[in-house]
Amino acid sequence: MKELLRIIWVMFIQCIACWFAGWDISATLFVLVATILWQGVFVGINYRIRLHHKNESKDITVLTYLLLSFPALFSPFISTLICNGLMVFRTLKISGVTILDTPLGKALILNNKHSHDCNSDSVEFERTNPATGLVMHGGTDIAGNPYGLSNYP
Structure with missing residues (x-):
């Protein structure tokens, strides 16, 4: 039920953003259908992740959706980016993936033992x-x- 309310809220915001931008009905319908497909795919992914973890994972709060809905009203493109980004972020959060956790962060930082002085005269x-x-x-x-x-x- 919560997922259905999220999809309805995202579609409502997307529809208002298209209306403010003056888009015609066909463009608005295309964006809404694409939004429904995108949201549906990620609802399915999140459902499978929750079944696999079998515990109540953290999720994005309703307040996050409400706060990010305001800037989404300015443009359909911004609305699409925010809504799609939220779905990807929700999937990462539900599955417990952390961005730039310690092992990945250490892998991206070059330390002195891996850096070499490259002298082009000595390269054959x-x-x-x-x-x-x-x-x-x-x-x-x-x-x-x-x-x-x-x-x-």
């Missing part, structure tokens, strides 16, 4: 194309073949 480049045996000039050999490739079988 291959002078011939291994596929053709022809002399390389830049990224291609003298026949115009890219490095490692040959135009002839």
Whole structure:
């Protein structure tokens, strides 16, 4: 029931945003159908995640939907981005995924033991194309073949 109320609220906000923007009925209907499909897909995903976890996970509060509905009224595009972003965020929150948790955060940060001083004078480049045996000039050999490739079988 809560999911149905969320979909109705999102469609209501989307419809008002299209009306404020002066969109015609066909464009508004297209956006509403796309919204229903998007919301339906993520309702199904969230349902399966909840069945798998078998516990009551945290979810986005009604207050979040209400607060983000106000800026969504300014443009149908903003409304679509906010509503779709909320559904993706809900899925991450329900499944317990955290963004940039410690292991991922550490993986993205380069520390000194992985950084190397790159001196281009000490780098040795291959002078011939291994596929053709022809002399390389830049990224291609003298026949115009890219490095490692040959135009002839």
